[in-house]
Amino acid sequence: MRIGVFICHCGKNIAGVVDVKELVERASKLKDVVYATDYVYLCSEPGQKEIQEKIEELELTHVVIAACSPKMHATTFARAVKGVGLNPYLLEIANIREHCSWVHHDKPEIATEKAFRLIKAAVAKVRLAEPLEPIKVPLTRKVLVIGGGIAGIRTALDIANGGFEVYLVERTPSLGGHMAQLSETFPTLDCSACILTPLMVEAAHHKNIHVITYAEVKNIKGIIGNFKVTIEKKPRYVIPEKCTGCGDCMDVCPVIVPNEFDQGLGARKAIYVPFPQAVPLVYTLDLENCLNTQKLVVCEQCYKACGPRAINYLMEPQEIEIEVGAVVIATGFDLLPIENLKEYGGGKYPDVVTGLEFERLLSASGPTGGVVRRPSDGKIPKRVVFIQCAGSRDPEHGCPYCSKICCMYTAKQALLYKHVVPDGEAYVFFIDVRAAGKRYEEFVQRVMGEERIVYLRGKVSKVFQREDKLVVWGADTISGMAVEIEADMVVLAPAVVPSKGTADLAKLLKVSVDEFGFLSEVHPKLRPVESVSPGVYLAGAAQAPKDISETAAQASAAASKVLSLLSQKEATLEPIVAHVDKELCIGCGLCWKACPFKAITMVREEKREGKKRRRYAKVEEAVCQGCGVCMAICEKKAINVAGFTYDQLSAQVKALLEDE
Amino acid sequence: MRLVLKRQDDLLKKVEEISGENVFACYQCGKCSAGCPMSTEMDLLPNQVIRLLQLGANEQLLDCRTIWLCASCFTCTARCPKGVSLTRLMEGVRLVLLRTTKEDQVSPKEMEKEFLPQVALISALRKFTT
Amino acid sequence: MVIRKPLNLAKFKVPKGRVIVLAERCKECGLCIEYCPKQILEYSEDYNEKGFHYPVVKAGMENECIFCLFCQEICPDFAIFSEKEE
Numbered sequence: 001m002r003i004g005v006f007i008c009h010c011g012k013n014i015a016g017v018v019d020v021k022e023l024v025e026r027a028s029k030l031k032d033v034v035y036a037t038d039y040v041y042l043c044s045e046p047g048q049k050e051i052q053e054k055i056e057e058l059e060l061t062h063v064v065i066a067a068c069s070p071k072m073h074a075t076t077f078a079r080a081v082k083g084v085g086l087n088p089y090l091l092e093i094a095n096i097r098e099h100c101s102w103v104h105h106d107k108p109e110i111a112t113e114k115a116f117r118l119i120k121a122a123v124a125k126v127r128l129a130e131p132l133e134p135i136k137v138p139l140t141r142k143v144l145v146i147g148g149g150i151a152g153i154r155t156a157l158d159i160a161n162g163g164f165e166v167y168l169v170e171r172t173p174s175l176g177g178h179m180a181q182l183s184e185t186f187p188t189l190d191c192s193a194c195i196l197t198p199l200m201v202e203a204a205h206h207k208n209i210h211v212i213t214y215a216e217v218k219n220i221k222g223i224i225g226n227f228k229v230t231i232e233k234k235p236r237y238v239i240p241e242k243c244t245g246c247g248d249c250m251d252v253c254p255v256i257v258p259n260e261f262d263q264g265l266g267a268r269k270a271i272y273v274p275f276p277q278a279v280p281l282v283y284t285l286d287l288e289n290c291l292n293t294q295k296l297v298v299c300e301q302c303y304k305a306c307g308p309r310a311i312n313y314l315m316e317p318q319e320i321e322i323e324v325g326a327v328v329i330a331t332g333f334d335l336l337p338i339e340n341l342k343e344y345g346g347g348k349y350p351d352v353v354t355g356l357e358f359e360r361l362l363s364a365s366g367p368t369g370g371v372v373r374r375p376s377d378g379k380i381p382k383r384v385v386f387i388q389c390a391g392s393r394d395p396e397h398g399c400p401y402c403s404k405i406c407c408m409y410t411a412k413q414a415l416l417y418k419h420v421v422p423d424g425e426a427y428v429f430f431i432d433v434r435a436a437g438k439r440y441e442e443f444v445q446r447v448m449g450e451e452r453i454v455y456l457r458g459k460v461s462k463v464f465q466r467e468d469k470l471v472v473w474g475a476d477t478i479s480g481m482a483v484e485i486e487a488d489m490v491v492l493a494p495a496v497v498p499s500k501g502t503a504d505l506a507k508l509l510k511v512s513v514d515e516f517g518f519l520s521e522v523h524p525k526l527r528p529v530e531s532v533s534p535g536v537y538l539a540g541a542a543q544a545p546k547d548i549s550e551t552a553a554q555a556s557a558a559a560s561k562v563l564s565l566l567s568q569k570e571a572t573l574e575p576i577v578a579h580v581d582k583e584l585c586i587g588c589g590l591c592w593k594a595c596p597f598k599a600i601t602m603v604r605e606e607k608r609e610g611k612k613r614r615r616y617a618k619v620e621e622a623v624c625q626g627c628g629v630c631m632a633i634c635e636k637k638a639i640n641v642a643g644f645t646y647d648q649l650s651a652q653v654k655a656l657l658e659d660e
Numbered sequence: 661m662r663l664v665l666k667r668q669d670d671l672l673k674k675v676e677e678i679s680g681e682n683v684f685a686c687y688q689c690g691k692c693s694a695g696c697p698m699s700t701e702m703d704l705l706p707n708q709v710i711r712l713l714q715l716g717a718n719e720q721l722l723d724c725r726t727i728w729l730c731a732s733c734f735t736c737t738a739r740c741p742k743g744v745s746l747t748r749l750m751e752g753v754r755l756v757l758l759r760t761t762k763e764d765q766v767s768p769k770e771m772e773k774e775f776l777p778q779v780a781l782i783s784a785l786r787k788f789t790t
Numbered sequence: 791m792v793i794r795k796p797l798n799l800a801k802f803k804v805p806k807g808r809v810i811v812l813a814e815r816c817k818e819c820g821l822c823i824e825y826c827p828k829q830i831l832e833y834s835e836d837y838n839e840k841g842f843h844y845p846v847v848k849a850g851m852e853n854e855c856i857f858c859l860f861c862q863e864i865c866p867d868f869a870i871f872s873e874k875e876e
Contacts, residue, residue: 266796
């Protein structure tokens with residue numbers, strides 16, 4: 001055994017607090033350590049070369065590097081030692097920066113002693129290390145994309161164009177998501193449906209994409225390269241292959257209910273398509289509102305009206321199982337419910353609407369054909385007040401973050417309002433105007449300067465009714481005046497929240513979420529599309545509020561990660577997995593029950609001459625994530641995670657606690 | 661007192677017509693006020709005067725002394741990132757107010773012969789210099 | 791909770807029906823009245839030859855029949871049906 005210890009200065013980060021020279025001296029005296037040295041920046045090219053040269057020159061068998069956190073450079077150093085033929089699992093990293101010099105920067109002597117003990121512990125651990133080989137698993141060259149909005153569609157198209165099969169699953173009856181509900185998009189004022197529908201159609205007709213709408217992901221098992229997914233297709237009661245989308249059924253249906261796509265401002269029948277450009281153009285029967293029930297079919301109007309006989313009242317939910325190698329979550333966002341904004345009259349006055357509701361009023365294919373009308377009396381409002389930051393940047397409302405899109409869409413909506421009601425007045429209450437994208441600032445300046453929309457810097461305190469007007473009490477901190485506006489309509493920009501069901505899906509996929517429910521990325525700057533779960537990627541507003549340009553960019557980024565995964569022959573997994581010592585295992589099954597990933601099964605051993613057939617635990621290496629819960633719960637120390645065995649861990653603890 | 665906001669009215673229209681400037685191009689950054697040499701003597705800052713015009717708060721404009729302290733030195737106009745000429749706007753407001761209120765702001769008869777308002781000196785000199 | 795009222799109801803045409811009752815056949819089982827989704831039927835004041843109160847359309851609701859044919863399908867005696875009004 002020939003252990004080499006390399007201690008990094010990390011510039012002044014470590015060396016400025018800890019006495020590195022003393023560490024080198026003491027480390028070189030440890031048992032089995034044949035070489036100890038220090039260097040300014042071990043992660044740099046000359047630093048890595050130094051390590052490599054010394055490994056070869058001194059024929060080192062194990063290496064300890066005392067430097068920054070393994071989260072920073074574990075891969076860097078592992079690659080360096082592998083480059084000269086040393087198994088990277090015979091390398092141990094002692095964190096004497098984040099765990100020592102940075103937190104004890106005011107106590108250098110204690111820090112030095114602690115750093116030495118950390119190095120001693122690492123040496124104790126590496127003495128018992130075994131070389132390990134990565135686990136290779138076959139890759140299923142198919143992908144699941146959850147969510148059929150612009151993020152899901154863009155990802156699916158990019159992956160499909162790369163030559164791989166994609167399953168695109170969408171919860172509602174049609175693709176499109178929120179982008180399909182918009183009237184025009186900022187800053188170009190492109191008609192949203194005009195730029196989206198070609199992509200929807202392309203996805204539906206793409207030979208590599210299977211579009212599954214009105215369906216939800218019920219269960220996912222397995223790991224990167226080998227996911228087994230159960231999808232439940234909700235019954236449409238319409239046979240998709242036969243439905244031509246003619247709409248004869250809709251004409252004769254006697255039930256009228258509010259349309260979710262129009263946010264309740266428009267109506268639909270019990271048998272419907274959410275909007276005329278729906279993809280796939282297949283009608284869906286909403287059994288909740290249909291006069292029939294699951295057991296009683298009396299009204300057959302739609303069935304009789306349907307030429308191709310596409311209606312089937314007896315359809316059942318259908319479960320399909322697919323196998324994929326990677327999953328992309330693109331489930332999008334929702335808006336904070338308007339009832340949460342009580343001080344603005346949200347949920348109380350019908351003429352206080354959300355940005356999305358106003359969008360439907362502006363939309364040419366919306367419930368009013370693009371004419372802006374008050375929900376209360378249908379009159380055209382002549383004075384509209386827009387309130388930004390309704391819920392966002394507001395810790396008291398539970399959303400301290402900025403929702404990013406509201407400043408831009410409010411400016412756009414105010415502009416569009418002035419275009420359709422030229423003699424109308426528009427006022428916007430803001431705290432800041434966030435217009436960071438390309439040509440966004442110029443757009444807002446146009447809205448202020450050319451459209452002459454009054455931007456008031458201040459929050460609105462209260463909205464209340466006075467006769468048939470809504471009185472808005474706000475402030476303009478620039479002039480230092482409290483202001484009052486008698487408005488016909490108030491448009492709120494509610495906070496952006498993750499779409500309903502994201503948290504449950506995250507639990508299923510073992511992806512973490514932050515305190516607001518947005519999916520967590522591995523690193524917000526450097527790895528924004530990868531989730532903590534290998535093989536599961538994130539795209540779009542499900543990860544954080546963002547607009548369409550960024551969503552499309554992130555969707556393509558997720559697709560590129562998937563493509564780079566699928567271009568490999570196999571998926572490579574870390575060998576930090578649990579192993580069972582059959583001799584010690586008594587088959588109690590505690591580990592099997594405790595494993596959060598269901599990686600352990602209890603098996604009966606082969607028949608042995610004269611001995612009873614015992615039960616013992618078996619670990620599925622490809623599923624095990626190396627969390628160590630099994631190790632903690634086993635009373636016989638029969639199960640160990642490779643690279644973190646009982647003996648290694650207890651040697652570390654002894655080394656930390658021993659005085660020299 | 662709460663300012664009730666309504667459609668912008670004749671005062672604003674006239675000021676914009678006389679000055680040829682778009683009051684709504686101002687995004688209230690405050691750079692004009694920051695550079696104005698007379699700002700310390702003013703009750704309202706120059707950017708606040710523009711704000712009152714945008715909001716239609718005509719009463720406050722009538723009362724403020726700022727527009728009469730303005731030296732027309734063009735510092736604000738030179739520095740405005742949006743290219744708004746506050747000098748012209750101030751002149752516009754002064755003209756409209758004089759025409760509508762018919763009140764003299766200075767009394768030439770009561771002025772001492774040696775004392776002249778800053779605007780007379782500076783503005784005049786600027787007309788002959790680059 | 792503001793329940794949004796759809797603004798484009800005028801665009802949606804619901805079928806119209808006219809209820810026709812063959813009073814003599816009725817045996818006052820009440821199924822048609824119970825199952826009418828628009829609740830436009832009630833027992834008549836008058837009774838038929840057998841002594842049963844037959845269903846009539848409530849006053850003012852003659853135009854509310856949506857031609858769903860629930861009454862027609864559920865009547866055991868073929869005593870009530872609806873005719874489509876164009």
